[in-house]
Amino acid sequence: MNTLASGLRSAALASGLLLASTLAPAIASAETMDISHASGTTAVEKNPKTVVVYDLSALDTLDALGVDVAGVPDAPMPASLSTFSSDDYEKVGSLFEPDFEAVNALQPDLIIVGGRSQAKYEDLSKIAPTIDLTISNDAFLEGVEDNARTLGDIFGKQDEAEAEIADLEASLDELQSQTADAGSALVLLTTGGKVSAFGPGSRFGDVYDLYGFTPADASLDVGNHGQAVSFEYIMEQNPDWLYVLDRDAAIGRSGEAAEQLLDNELVARTNAWKNDQVIYADGGLLYLASGGIRAQKALADQVITALQE
Template sequence: MINRRNTLAALLFGALASVLSFQSPASADVVIKHAAGETSIPDSPKRVVVFDLATLDNMNRLKIDNIVGVPEGIKPKYLEQYNDAKYTKVGTLFEPNYETVASLRPDLIIIAGRSAPKFNDLAKIAPTIDLSVNNNHYLADVDRNVTILGQIFNKQKEATDEIDSLNKKLEGSRKLAADKGTGLLVLTTGGKISAFGPGSRFGLLHSGFGVKPANDKLEVGNHGQMISPEFILETNPDWLFVIDRDAAIGREGESAAKLLDNALINKTKAAENKHIVYLDPQNWYLIGGGLSGLHETADQLDDVFSKAK
């Protein structure tokens, strides 16, 4: 019923958008190629609605503050300012409030990932671009997205500097990881464990940060491959990297540390050598391809690998 109401709202305010004379493609100054195609947008849009936390991170990093609407929900500390009432809450990452979005009269809407399926409905309200990343060329898409933001908001130099800084940082991280052995990344939620390998949504651990996969035949699905403590022992990684999803979204439940304090897991090389690393759950689960999140992850991995024996 809620979805139907939202769809009807999208149609209604799509019509309202044309009545209120939102920027039309014919008078736009910039054509942007993005994950969902091409969109004509006004040069240096002044009223932007953002439905993606990685984009919010990147815009914050580039000091772009043309934002009038953001999704509600948990945000990492470096994005807490967007909880302020000056930024209208426009629904969740999954479900836009179309009426609220239209009332803001945006001249640009940015979506990605969780909000990507709403592209067509949001595009009826205002020019919309999709900055989703592809797991098979994740970092290239991060670079593309930062470049796009620099182009749209006349921050080309800042965007280039940020891309260069990140790539230099990751190059150093890969060198540190090169001789540190194998790693397995798991996500815990609701007392269950899933593993993610190369090519998955968290495959950046391997492709970006240079950790050798302990198992390169894991299912590449959005939710990973369900596994057991026995599987972790059989895989026996040198390092076990953990994302606590429940902690990321503020859900109560058994912590990842408690769940993984298991007799079988404690027999692994990772446990015996104190190489179980709890990754920042918000950076990995909520943010993904954001500059600040990637820098923080690089700092964490550099620290643990530098101290490793």
């Protein structure tokens, strides 16, 4: 009788071990989630511990959500992200070119690319799960908010993400209420002594598409680099507001400042210049991290302040 009972117990134990080994992969897979992104779908571990980020917009959102990262690009940083320039964070290449040896050394659980680093998605995917948070210009606000929710889901920060989204939308609502009667605007980028203009639907079209300003020239090319323009063109468009990005200052390159370049007799004839309605954007945020949830709010708030002055 004891022998029979012992045999039954042994059989039950063996069955239990077999069941546990069968369920182990299912339990492990339950700790991952499929993330759809700009370059496909990736199985990502929930709450990954070691994170490498190449996209500064994603870094801005992660910082707003209170998520720590291990590796970042060696690149100019907006003032709000300046802490990531310190030696506390491993430098894993540039915004465009990864240092694969440095990435491998970190053994990351997750790599995030986007925008400038999108082209390296396939290469980095061979090292660790990688997601591409590139945002399309034709659905920019949706992309900003979707990325915040995606990162909130991955890191268990859903409440924080929704709070950041609500804050951004409140700022945009306030801004749109003020631009309804603010007149026309023209977005300019200066670099190397030259000027380009951007219209609706372009890389810097938020001024029209999100903020609600009437475009001074709705026919502008929506190409990534804008349309080269002259000072005569600016005078002829005669915008009520000028929204200016100094690219050289944004990336730490020496050159003639936008304020000096535009200070001439032709631009001085515009309503914007006459009425001191020239907004010099926070270049670090606009040029390097505009797809971040916190960056978008800060840029909108800057315009709100200018309109109220």
